[in-house]
Structures are given as structure tokens and as C-alpha cells.
Amino acid sequence: MNKKLVSPSLKRGLTFGIVMIIFVLIDLDVMVATMLSKLFGANVIRGSLPDVGFMVLFLILFGMFVGWSTSSDDAKPTTKLFQALVAGLTLGVVLGLFDLILNQLIVTGTDVRKYLAALAPESIRLFLFDQGAISPLLHLGLFTVASLLGSLMKILLKSESASRFFKGVKSGYQGLQAKAQANTPNWVKKYGKFLLFLLIGLLAFFLPRIWGSYNNYVVGLVGLYVILGIGLNIIVGLSGQLMLGFAAFFAMGAYSVALLNAPLPHGIMLGFWPSLLIGILMAVVAAVLLGLPVMGMRGDYLAIVTLGFGEIIRILLKSDLLTSFTGGPRGIQDIRGPTLFGQSFSSDIDYTYIILVVMVLSIFIYKRLERSRTGRAWLAVKEDTKVAQATGVNIMTNKLLALCLGAAFAGLAGGIFAARNQFTGPNDHQLMVSMNILSILIVGGVNSIPGIILGAFTLKGLPEILREIENYRLLVFGGLLVVMMISRPEGLWPATRPNIEKDEGNKLKEDGAPGKGGLND
Amino acid sequence: MENEIRPPRRYKRSKLPKLVRWIFGLIVLSYFFWRLYTVIIVQNEYTPDIWVRLLISGLVIGGVYSLIAIGYTLVYGILRMINFAHGEVMMIGTFAGYFVFEATNAIRFTSSTGEITSLSNAQPFLSILLAFIVGMTVAATSGFLLEKIAYRPLRKAPRLIPLISAIGASIFLQNLAQLLFSPLVRDYKNPDLIARGQGWAITVAGARLTIPYTGVLTFSLSIILMFALYTMVRKSKLGKSMRAVAADKSTAALMGIDVNGVISQTFIISGMLAGAAGVMWGLHNGLVYYYVGFLPGIKAFTSAVLGGIGNIPGAMLGGMLLGMIESIGPTALGISYQLKDVLAFVILIIILIFRPSGILGEVLSEEKV
Numbered sequence: 001m002n003k004k005l006v007s008p009s010l011k012r013g014l015t016f017g018i019v020m021i022i023f024v025l026i027d028l029d030v031m032v033a034t035m036l037s038k039l040f041g042a043n044v045i046r047g048s049l050p051d052v053g054f055m056v057l058f059l060i061l062f063g064m065f066v067g068w069s070t071s072s073d074d075a076k077p078t079t080k081l082f083q084a085l086v087a088g089l090t091l092g093v094v095l096g097l098f099d100l101i102l103n104q105l106i107v108t109g110t111d112v113r114k115y116l117a118a119l120a121p122e123s124i125r126l127f128l129f130d131q132g133a134i135s136p137l138l139h140l141g142l143f144t145v146a147s148l149l150g151s152l153m154k155i156l157l158k159s160e161s162a163s164r165f166f167k168g169v170k171s172g173y174q175g176l177q178a179k180a181q182a183n184t185p186n187w188v189k190k191y192g193k194f195l196l197f198l199l200i201g202l203l204a205f206f207l208p209r210i211w212g213s214y215n216n217y218v219v220g221l222v223g224l225y226v227i228l229g230i231g232l233n234i235i236v237g238l239s240g241q242l243m244l245g246f247a248a249f250f251a252m253g254a255y256s257v258a259l260l261n262a263p264l265p266h267g268i269m270l271g272f273w274p275s276l277l278i279g280i281l282m283a284v285v286a287a288v289l290l291g292l293p294v295m296g297m298r299g300d301y302l303a304i305v306t307l308g309f310g311e312i313i314r315i316l317l318k319s320d321l322l323t324s325f326t327g328g329p330r331g332i333q334d335i336r337g338p339t340l341f342g343q344s345f346s347s348d349i350d351y352t353y354i355i356l357v358v359m360v361l362s363i364f365i366y367k368r369l370e371r372s373r374t375g376r377a378w379l380a381v382k383e384d385t386k387v388a389q390a391t392g393v394n395i396m397t398n399k400l401l402a403l404c405l406g407a408a409f410a411g412l413a414g415g416i417f418a419a420r421n422q423f424t425g426p427n428d429h430q431l432m433v434s435m436n437i438l439s440i441l442i443v444g445g446v447n448s449i450p451g452i453i454l455g456a457f458t459l460k461g462l463p464e465i466l467r468e469i470e471n472y473r474l475l476v477f478g479g480l481l482v483v484m485m486i487s488r489p490e491g492l493w494p495a496t497r498p499n500i501e502k503d504e505g506n507k508l509k510e511d512g513a514p515g516k517g518g519l520n521d
Numbered sequence: 522m523e524n525e526i527r528p529p530r531r532y533k534r535s536k537l538p539k540l541v542r543w544i545f546g547l548i549v550l551s552y553f554f555w556r557l558y559t560v561i562i563v564q565n566e567y568t569p570d571i572w573v574r575l576l577i578s579g580l581v582i583g584g585v586y587s588l589i590a591i592g593y594t595l596v597y598g599i600l601r602m603i604n605f606a607h608g609e610v611m612m613i614g615t616f617a618g619y620f621v622f623e624a625t626n627a628i629r630f631t632s633s634t635g636e637i638t639s640l641s642n643a644q645p646f647l648s649i650l651l652a653f654i655v656g657m658t659v660a661a662t663s664g665f666l667l668e669k670i671a672y673r674p675l676r677k678a679p680r681l682i683p684l685i686s687a688i689g690a691s692i693f694l695q696n697l698a699q700l701l702f703s704p705l706v707r708d709y710k711n712p713d714l715i716a717r718g719q720g721w722a723i724t725v726a727g728a729r730l731t732i733p734y735t736g737v738l739t740f741s742l743s744i745i746l747m748f749a750l751y752t753m754v755r756k757s758k759l760g761k762s763m764r765a766v767a768a769d770k771s772t773a774a775l776m777g778i779d780v781n782g783v784i785s786q787t788f789i790i791s792g793m794l795a796g797a798a799g800v801m802w803g804l805h806n807g808l809v810y811y812y813v814g815f816l817p818g819i820k821a822f823t824s825a826v827l828g829g830i831g832n833i834p835g836a837m838l839g840g841m842l843l844g845m846i847e848s849i850g851p852t853a854l855g856i857s858y859q860l861k862d863v864l865a866f867v868i869l870i871i872i873l874i875f876r877p878s879g880i881l882g883e884v885l886s887e888e889k890v
Contacts, residue, residue: 026700115620117703242681292541293874301873303603303684304826307819308866319859435688442685475696481689486674489682 009070009083013090016066020091021098024127027118028472033058033126035469049126056129056142063146064153066091071151073158080151088147092140099128099136106132208352216348218464220420223355224413225456229440230362230449231409236438237446238375239402240382242303245310246437249407251317251429252286253279253414258332258424265327272338276415283411284404286313291403295396310434318426331425335418351420358416362409363449369405370447378402436460439477443484445491454493546874549867553854560855567852570728575849581736581805583844584743588798589821590828590836591750592664592791598767598831599787602680605687606667607795608818609694614660614796615803615813616702621652622710645712649738649804657796663694664792665785673781691815698811706810709803711735717807739801746797747837750790754833763787767831820847820862823869829879838880843868 023029030049036057037050070087071080102124105112112119128135156162188195208216228250235243256279260270270278294305316322318329326332337346338354345354369375377398380388389395418424436459444455463473484491560567589611596604625641625648632638641648671690675683711717720733754760765773766783774780802817803809820843828839846868847861854864872880 022697022701026697028700115623116701117705118700236681242684293545294542294870297873297877301826301877304822305870305873308823308869311819312863312866315860315863319863320857321860435692439685439688442681471700472696474692475700478689478691478693478696482671482686482693485678485682485686485689486671489675489678 005079005083006086009086010090012070013066013087014094016062016087017091017094017098020062020095024098024102024124025116025119026472026475027120027123029055029058029127030123031469031472049122052126052129055126059139059142060146060149063088063091063143064150066143067147067150067152068154069150070147071154077155080155081148084147084151085144088144089140091147092143095139095143096136099139102128103133103135204356205353208349213348216352218461220348220352220355221464222453222456222461223352223359224417224420225437225440225460226359226453227355227362227409227413228437229444229452229456230366231406231413232437233406233441233447233452234366234369234378234402234409235406236441238370238382239378239399241399241403242306243403243406244303244307244431244434244438245313246306246406246410247429247431247433248290248306248310248313249283249286249410250414250417250433251313251424252283252407253411254418254424254428255279255317255326255332255414256282256411257415257418258335259326261336261419262332262334264332264334265324269336272336272415272419276338276412276419279415280408280411283407283414287404287407288400291400295399295403307431307434310429310431314426314429314431317429327425329426331423331428332418333423335422335424337419337422346419351416355416355420358412362412366449374398374401439481441491443481443491445494448491448493448495451491451493451495455491458492542874546871549871556854556856560853564855568728569726570730571852572849573725574730575852576845577732577736579845579848580841581733581739581844582848583841584740585798585801585805585817585840586821586824586844587747587837587840588743588794588801589817590825590840591747591833592795593822593825594828594830594833594836595763595787595791597825599763599784600672600676600683602672602683603687603822604667604672604791605684605818606671606691606694607664607791608814608816608821609691609698610660610664610667610792610814611795611799611802611817612698612811612814613663613694614656614792614799615809616698616799617659617796618652618656618800618803619707619709619809621655622648622712625651625712626710641710641712642714645714648712649715653742653797653800656800657793660796660799661789661792664788664795667792668785668788673784691818695811695815702811704811706808709807709809711804711807715804717805733805735801735805739805742797742801746794750794751833751837753790759783759786816862820865823865826879827869827872829881832879832881835879835881842880 020029023032033050033054037054040054066087067084070083072083075083104110105119106121106124106128109121111121129138131138184192208219228246231249232243232246235241235246253276257272257275259266260268260275260278261272263269290306290309294302297305317326320328322328337344338350339345340350377388377393380391380393381395381398385395417428421428440452440455440459442455443458444453445451459477463469463477469476589607592607592610593604596602596607622641625644626639628640629637630640630643632643667690671686672683675686709717715734715738717735718733720731720736722729722731724730754763762773762778762783763786765776765778766780770780773783798817799814802813821840824839824843825836826839827843828835828837830836843865847865850864850868851858851861856864876882
């Protein structure tokens with residue numbers, strides 16, 4: 001048991017101790033305990049605290065995770081246990097010291113909420129299991145035991161016999177799968193895909209009628225962000241231009257629909273569909289106006305200029321200068337929804353239909369574009385500008401075209417967004433919107449449609465569904481982005497090369513060269 | 522003949538974008554000059570004291586921008602990445618200074634004259650020094666950790682990936698601060714010696730105006746820090762190794778330079794500057810909350826690009842220039858003060874149109890990307 005073994009475990013224990021302290025300081029421990037209690041079916045009223053048992057459970061799980069991650073993969077079982085022991089003890093000691101402070105706060109009745117807003121006495125009591133002075137010892141014991149448990153679990157699950165067991169299960173499953181494949185009748189093979197699409201279509205038709213307006217709202221939001229993601233993907237993923245002000249095009253579409261369809265400030269009432277077209281057109285015009293002067297710039301400069309452009313649009317929309325024209329900071333209310341064949345077509349169910357149809361259309365257009373001559377030219381420009389130019393690809397035109405097409409998608413999404421909310425204001429088009437869309441691409445996987453859908457669902461859908469974590473969702477989101485970039489930079493659902501280049505792509509990947517899904521400039 | 526070799530189609534590089542760019546730039550520039558002419562010569566309704574007041578506030582804000590911009594430039598020069606979370610490092614520094622002043626203000630004792638004073642008023646220099654030291658240390662630590670956790674594992678990744686990681690870190694730190702300290706906007710408790718809004722009274726063209734103490738402190742300190750940094754980069758061994766790493770990482774490593782160490786130290790230095798800028802921001806503007814670093818961060822990045830990113834004197838110049846543009850520009854052009862951010866970005870675009878690599882260009886590293 002030499003020094004080399006002890007010091008990483010010590011460090012790890014210390015790190016996790018600090019993480020836990022931050023958890024306590026922002027009251028995240030109580031939140032997790034509440035979620036756990038909900039998971040076990042306990043009914044927790046908003047604002048009340050969960051049972052102490054769930055806090056204990058959370059701390060045990062945390063300790064087990066520490067033990068699991070501290071024991072190195074290739075060490076002997078005794079070494080693993082030793083590592084876990086050291087980490088658990090360190091974690092326990094760190095938190096024990098922290099407990100002493102917390103206990104002092106409770107005993108003296110000091111309220112620190114003026115500075116540390118989340119540190120309520122009740123949640124401190126919960127964290128200390130309401131045991132006062134002996135809670136440091138309790139925590140020390142708990143974390144040590146839990147860490148050892150985690151390590152034991154790792155030893156058991158990663159042992160020879162366990163891995164043999166898993167392999168057996170896997171091969172059995174594969175055998176079953178093969179058998180099933182062999183037994184499927186011919187017509188299923190032939191029409192299976194078609195039937196699947198039909199099923200999805202039917203589901204998409206009937207589900208919005210059944211599952212209530214809240215789910216429609218969430219699905220609509222995810223769908224809009226998928227459209228936005230596809231638009232940005234054309235700019236960033238296909239043609240390789242880093243764009244940080246995408247929300248500006250979104251704003252163009254939203255404001256066109258809003259200004260042409262609301263009683264105030266102009267009362268034009270043009271109708272939804274023509275104004276949506278105008279919105280798309282306006283976004284394209286904005287893209288040309290932005291693109292022509294800045295197109296020749298290098299990556300980072302382009303990023304900052306587009307970021308500046310996004311901010312310019314937002315500030316202009318907000319400013320007094322244009323208040324009479326755009327409604328100023330208060331935005332535009334009572335935007336009239338779309339009509340179809342003379343009938344109002346603007347219930348939440350209808351919007352879900354519109355968004356789903358537009359989404360499918362966007363995906364179709366994107367797929368066609370990606371495989372077209374232009375799409376391949378974009379990829380060439382992205383991979384190597386000079387070589388692309390030498391082979392006769394016009395850099396300027398292609399880049400500008402990508403920008404315009406991406407902007408058109410954004411304008412489309414913006415128009416639907418404004419009509420659906422019946423409101424749009426400058427705050428709908430903040431920098432965070434652009435960042436969110438970019439993050440959807442990155443988290444899901446650049447140039448990958450399933451990835452974009454998955455990313456939109458993860459980043460926009462999940463936070464809407466998990467309302468409990470409302471306060472923490474941006475925190476989790478930010479942390480998730482960093483962790484994703486470190487552990488899985490190609491995204492949750494990375495792209496595969498299109499069929500034409502498939503074999504070559506696989507070969508390249510084996511050599512360690514970047515695949516198409518990468519983000520190389 | 523089918524096998525005839527056709528001459529290759531000629532692709533001429535289009536001159537159009539460049540032309541459009543120039544026309545666009547010239548239109549905006551001439552609009553600016555026309556507005557300047559109308560406001561200053563034709564209307565001429567502002568007396569010199571107003572200009573001096575604007576100049577002073579521009580210099581103060583410019584000093585803060587410069588300090589933050591240097592952090593961006595240093596990191597960009599060495600790692601070729603935009604440290605998007607740099608504004609948040611500044612925010613952390615601001616909070617650290619805030620807590621120091623709260624603490625020194627809370628310690629009260631009876632002075633020799635019999636009055637009850639707080640430590641921050643009895644020993645103003647000590648408490649200011651303490652605030653700066655603590656702010657710089659905390660910000661430097663967070664910069665160091667930021668690099669270690671969020672950027673170091675991505676050293677070899679394509680360029681978009683560290684940027685996303687930086688955006689994630691920025692969102693994370695902002696929300697962490699919001700959850701820790703609540704979204705309240707808090708007041709900085711300056712020592713009475715440098716109370717906000719007070720200063721030396723001077724007379725310019727018959728009108729009285731004050732030079733705020735906090736402004737003088739901010740400006741002079743930022744100049745001192747910038748000078749120190751510049752000397753450090755030019756003269757010291759660390760500065761030399763920083764330049765070497767910026768020029769070529771692998772060669773620098775072959776020359777026996779600890780590349781990771783140098784990068785860490787770069788983040789520490791830029792964190793220190795951002796922390797100092799944060800405390801200054803708090804002292805001068807008096808407000809601290811979780812969002813305080815975001816806009817200065819973006820502005821500072823803009824100024825770094827303005828001066829030529831990767832270039833330290835460029836960052837200083839860009840920061841000062843942006844501060845001036847923001848404070849004098851709206852008045853000089855006769856537009857609403859709300860539009861100062863628009864003005865800043867338009868100036869940036871104009872400069873990038875005519876000088877794509879910034880005013881002073883890239884010097885720290887010759888490597889083109």
C-alpha cells in the first residue's frame with residue numbers, strides 16, 4: 001500500500017467532499033432526497049421536507065458512487081477495497097468537519113441566509129439527520145461503509161464470473177434476436193419500415209388529442225427546437241461556420257408574424273400563412289445582409305460578429321428607438337393564430353400538428369440537402385477550404401447559401417413560435433436561445449437528425465417535464481455540457497456517414513481519422 | 522469528337538463580397554461622420570464639461586474592460602480557444618471582494634477617539650488591499666480549476682468542443698452563484714474613504730464636475746496591473762515560456778518547457794486580472810449579483826477582438842477604446858444611450874471589415890488557423 005495508491009484516493013475523497021458541501025450549500029441534497037422519496041411513491045407536498053430515511057439513502061448512494069469510482073479497474077480486490085476505504089474516510093472526515101460548522105450554526109441559531117440563500121436551518125437539520133453533535137460521526141461511518149459497499153459492488157459485478165454471466169445473457173439475447181429475424185415472414189421484412197412509419201404517423205395524429213395540453217406544449221417546444229437545430233446544423237454542422245447569434249433569425253420570423261398579425265402596434269392582420277412566408281423571407285434577407293460583409297472572416301471572428309449581430313437585433317427590438325414599430329420591451333401581444341380552409345386552426349392540438357408536419361418536412365429537406373451536390377460542397381468547404389476551392393467549389397456562394405437556408409429554418413420556427421405563444425418580446429430572443437440551440441446540436445450529435453431530436457428532447461423537453469428541478473436545471477445543464485464534451489464529444493447519437501461514403505468512412509474511423517460527425521474546422 | 526479534352530472551366534474568385542463589405546463599411550462610416558458633424562459642429566449643444574465627464578467614465582470602464590480582455594487574449598493566444606467563462610471568473614472575484622468588505626464592515630471596535638468604527642473605515646487601505654488580494658486569489662483559483670476540469674481534458678479536441686465546454690462552464694458558474702447567493706442584487710460596502718459618487722471637484726470651462734475616487738483607483742490600478750503584466754510577458758522567464766507555448770506547443774515541450782504548467786499559470790494570471798477587475802467593478806458600480814460578469818465578459822471579448830485577439834497591447838487598447846466608444850459614442854452621435862451596446866458591436870464589425878485581424882493584429886503567435 002504505497003503512497004501512489006493513497007494520494008489519488010485521498011484527492012478523490014476530498015473532491016467529492018467539496019462537491020457534497022456545495023450540494024448542501026445550494027440545497028441540492030434536499031432536492032435529491034425529495035426526488036428519491038417521490039420515486040418510492042411517497043407524497044411530498046411542495047415546500048415540505050422529505051423523510052430522513054431518504055436523505056440517508058441519498059448519502060449512501062453518493063458514498064457508494066465514490067467507492068465505485070475510486071476503485072481502479074485493474075487493481076486487486078484488496079487494493080480496490082483499500083482505495084475505497086481511504087476515499088470514504090476522507091469524504092467522511094471532510095463532511096464531519098463541515099457538519100461541526102453546520103451544527104454550530106444550528107446550536108447558536110445563526111441565520112446565514114442573508115449570504116447563503118439556500119442554507120435553511122430545516123434543511124441543515126435534515127442533512128445532519130437531526131442528531132446534532134454526533135452527526136459527524138454518523139456521516140463518517142456512513143460514508144466509509146457506503147464507499148466500501150460501492151467498491152464491493154464493483155468487485156462483484158466486474159469479476160470473472162459476473163462478466164461470464166453477462167456474456168451468456170448477451171449471447172442468449174442475440175441468439176433469440178437471430179431466431180426472431182429468421183422467423184419473420186417475408187411481408188414484414190418488405191413492408192416493415194412502411195408499417196412503422198404508418199404507426200408513427202397514426203400515433204402522431206391521435207396522441208396530441210389524448211394526452212392533454214401540457215404535453216402538447218412540451219412536444220411543440222421540442223419540435224420547434226428540432227427545426228431550429230436543423231437550421232443551425234446546416235450552418236455549423238454542414239458548412240462549418242460557427243454562428244453564435246442564431247436567435248436573431250428566430251426573432252426575424254417571430255416578429256414578422258407578430259407585427260403582421262397582431263392588433264397592436266400596426267393592426268395589419270395579414271393572416272398567419274403569408275406572414276410566415278414573409279418571416280422566412282425576412283430571415284433570409286437578414287442572413288444575406290449579415291453574410292455578405294462578414295463571410296470572409298475566420299472562425300472565431302465570425303463567432304463574435306454573429307454574436308454581436310444577435311445582440312444588436314435584440315437590443316434594437318427592445319430600444320425606445322423602435323418602440324412604436326416593434327412594441328419595445330413589452331413585446332407584442334394577442335398574435336392571431338393560423339386558419340386552415342377558413343376555419344381557425346390554432347388550438348394547442350393544431351399547433352402540435354403544424355409543428356410536427358413542419359418538423360418532418362424540415363427533416364426531409366435536410367436529408368435531401370445533405371446528399372445533394374451543395375451538401376457535399378458544404379462538407380468539402382468545412383473539411384478543407386483550400387482543397388475545396390481548388391476543386392472548383394465556390395466558397396463564398398456556398399457559405400452564404402448555407403447561412404440563408406439555416407436562417408430560413410429559424411424564421412419558420414420563429415413564426416410558429418410567436419403565433420403559438422400569442423406573444424413575442426425581446427426576451428424570447430436572448431443570447432441563451434442561440435446557446436441552447438448550439439448545445440442541442442452538440443449534445444445530440446452534429447449532422448445527425450436522431451441526435452438533434454434527442455438533444456432537443458434532453459435539453460428542452462426533460463427540464464419541462466421535471467419541473468421539480470426547475471431551480472437547478474440550468475446548473476445541471478451547464479454541468480452536463482462540460483461532462484458531455486469531456487466524455488462523449490461526438491454527441492449522444494453521433495452521425496454516420498451517408499451511404500455513398502459509408503465504407504470509406506468506416507475505414508477512416510479505424511485509422512483514427514475524424515469521421516463526418518466530428519466538429520473539425 | 523467525344524474524347525476531346527475540353528479546357529477546364531475557369532473559376533474566377535468573385536470580388537463581390539469584398540466590394541459589398543467595403544460599401545457597407547463606407548456607408549456606416551460616413552453615417553457616423555455625418556452624425557458626428559451634426560452633433561458637434563452644427564448643433565454644438567454640449568459644453569466641454571460634459572465631454573470631460575464622459576471621457577472620465579469611459580476611461581474607468583475601459584480600464585476594467587482591458588483587464589478582462591487581457592485574460593481572453595492570453596488564453597486565446599496560447600490555447601486558440603475562447604474562454605467563454607472568463608466573465609464568470611470576474612463575477613467570482615466581485616463576490617469575493619464583496620464578502621471581504623462585508624466582513625471588514627462587520628468587525629466594529631471603539632477607536633481612540635471614542636467613536637465606534639468598523640475595520641473597513643479605520644483601516645481603509647488595509648481592507649481595500651485585502652479585498653483585492655482575496656478577490657484575485659479566489660478568481661485565480663477558479664480560473665485554475667476551470668482549466669483543469671473543463672478545458673484540460675479537451676486539449677486535443679477539435680475547436681468547437683472546448684468552446685461548448687466553456688459555454689457550459691459559464692452557465693454552470695452563473696447558476697451556482699445564483700443558487701448560492703440568491704438572485705438578489707447586493708450593494709458593495711465601500712470604505713468611506715472611497716465612497717461611491719464622491720471625488721475631487723474640478724472646474725472645466727466654468728462647470729464643476731467630480732472625478733470619483735473609485736474611478737481614479739480603478740483606472741490607476743488597472744494601468745499598473747497592465748504594465749506589470751506586459752513587463753512580465755516581455756521580460757520574465759514565465760513570459761518567455763508563455764510566448765514559446767503560444768508559438769508552438771510541441772516545440773516548446775521539446776525545449777523543456779512544462780506546457781501544462783505554463784497553461785495553468787496563464788489561467789491563474791488571467792484569473793487574477795479578472796478578479797481585480799471584478800473588485801474594481803464592484804467598488805465603482807456598487808452592484809454585485811450572479812449576472813454581473815456576463816456583459817463585461819462579452820464586452821471584454823469584443824475589445825480583445827477589436828485590438829487583435831492574441832495581442833496583449835491590442836487587448837489594452839481595445840478595452841480602452843470600447844470603454845470610450847460606449848461612454849462618448851451615444852452622445853457624440855446623438856443616439857439613445859440604450860444603444861451603446863449596438864454601437865460597440867457595430868464598431869467591432871466595421872473594424873473587422875477593414876482590418877480583419879483587429880487594430881494591432883495578432884502578435885502573440887504567428888500561427889494562422
